[in-house]
Amino acid sequence: MSERRLDLAALAPASFIIVCAAVGLRLDSYPQYVIAVAIISMLVGIALVLLVGLGRCITLASGSIMAIGGYASTLAVADLGVPYLATLALAILAGGAAGWIIAFPGTRFRGHNLAMVTLVFQSVCIILIRQATWLTGGAEGIHVPAPQLFGLTIASDRAFLILIGGAAAVMTLFLSILTRGPFGKNLQAAAGNEIAAEAFGVSVRGYLTAAFVVSSLAIAFAGALLAPRVRILDPDSFGVLESIFMLAYPIVGGMHSVWGGLLGGGALRIAPELLRPVADYQELFFATLVIFVVMFFPGGLIELIRRAAGLLLVDSLDKHFDALHAVDAASLRVPVGAIHGLIGPNGAGKTSLFNIISGFLDADGGRVAFAGTSLLEMRARDRIALGMTRTFQNVAIFGQLSCLDNVIIGLGRNAVVHAVATSFDQFAAGAATQGARRRALAALASVGLAGQARARAGSLSLGDQRRLEIARAVVSRPRLILLDEPVSGLSESEVEELRNLLIRINAGSRCLS
């Protein structure tokens, strides 16, 4: 079956970096230098997305981690004569160890205490580097020898660009795979709701420690790439201010996706080069920019871009039932991350519009596009694969099945052939079935129905049945959930609970996409 397929989306950021480097090769040497350092910042941005965006850990130690990578590599080359490529691995080891050391006290705290622990680490590291003059050259810095690769000396801007682009692309691919895979999702779960995560076997401290280790090893790797590029390594280039500005990368770019870190790192590193005449104001500008982003655009640049594109586009849609013109040139645009309401009196055609969008009715004219794919020719049951699910006005749960099974069906992959195969897998309690059960339980917990997993769905109250429908709709981690009259027949307190639930789901899933 076509289940085994490379996740091409994970390759895209690495490919983008290679394209950047390739474009740079055709330019002059100064732009080549700028692109090389920007690529390093992109890598740092992506590494921080994992820790700051998914793990929601604030780190003010990135500068020192970069310094650790840079010094580890440089000292090994200069003092021990280790080949440069091997010292990259050494930098990764040193960075990972440093991340583990921060995480040891760091993961016990969140918020301001964690910020302070990382600030402590940062300051102590820089003090130690400055004091250990015999090893590091102290505040004066040390000269970084030009890297030797397969007998070639990397000295020209062009050669550096090739080396940095290639190495950064490999690390980016590694980070993208982790971010997009179950590791990233569980990390988000651990950071979002510690109790629920622990209940489903996600060790919060374990995941946060891993996030520190992974992001630190990538930042140290970036430091080892940067060191020969800047030629002189000194502790003051990796101070607290630098750490704070690195923290700005994922925030400005968008904390919840690899692209956000890439965009933020690239943009914030290139901007000062373009704005040389007003370079003095760059720190003030960056700090103000971050406050502005935090206040008004918490999704960062990437979300602005996505929002401009729109997730669901309905364009002059028409539907006639004989003489009745139920839907008359309806148009709407739902941006990513929005909760969009459709209101109107009875018979206004809301449900008709709804059914056309979700594929249960054919339209007479007009256009419906979801994330760029036209929907009208597509069957209702294929739309779940695109990341679109719905609930029904008259609750459409499977009354005879348990709540858990209702939700497992919501995972999709319900083609008959596949279901027959899974049945045998389930008999043997195979991995696929276990995974499905875990995800379904997590979805039930998120709507507050974890206790009723075994109960027959038909025995639930109407309010709980609606929650169950929502659990079934969210379990496949869709990008768009269509809720048809979600509050009809609910009591006032149930309406309020449902409202909060939807806001929570929206806030949580915005990060997925």
Added chain:
Amino acid sequence: MLAELGFVVVAGLKFGALYALAALGLVVVHKATKTVNFAHGAFAMLGAFASFLIVVNWQWPYWAAYLMIPPAIGIVAAAIEFLILRRLRQADMFTVVIATVFLGIAIAEGFRLTYNTELLAVPSLFAGPPFRVAGVFVTRDTAWVIAGALATAFACIAVFRSGRLGRGMRAMAANIRGAQLCGYSIDGVYMLAWFLGGALAGFTGVFIAPVTGVSVDLSIAIITAGFVAGVIGGFDSPAGAIAGGLLLGIAESLAAAYVSSAMKNCISFLLLFLVLMWRPQGLFPEGSGRSV
């Protein structure tokens, strides 16, 4: 030998009193609003800078600085609460920490751009021979800083303990909904807490200006020391903040005198680490059984 120790302790007390004042400002804001203001050091730096303007640039008398700067910084802080943090009240701690970290940077950079110098010196308050207390020479400035900063800190605690203002803030800290039901306005109390925190930062700035001079580094130095002192004291206890500040000041001074100057920086981090790991409620927690 003993005289040297006495000298070292007095020097520690001087910085300790300043740290105590900085920590107290952080604690007051945290107690009432549950946010840690990472821009606090920058506020204090603004205060120090303002005393440079008043005393050096405009040649006004020193008492004018003590009178004008704390309320001025308080108003700046309250305005920032109103303009920026009020909008983030629904957001989690993560977002608030990020916002105040970058706020501090913005303020410090604004200062650096106005006065592009490394260090602005502010003259000392008193001329005249030092006092001799039990065989230890104490300059008039040192005595003034220790006495003045501690007096300010205790005055602030008195305000916090009694009076409508302090009651409102403590009520808010204990139970937001309950305090609202009793007629305290969240907006009012939050702004007041920020005003008070800002005023304390202003005092810290005025007291510290002649001691260290004014530089961009002051911002991070004060927030770090104030935070560590606050953690040592147990972040919600104003009296603990003062004790924590003094303890930290003396520990730094001893480390610098008897180990090495690098150790002076490391000791505060060591203390932070030890307290957070083994006694997260602080050495001087307020009350008992409070959830941390």
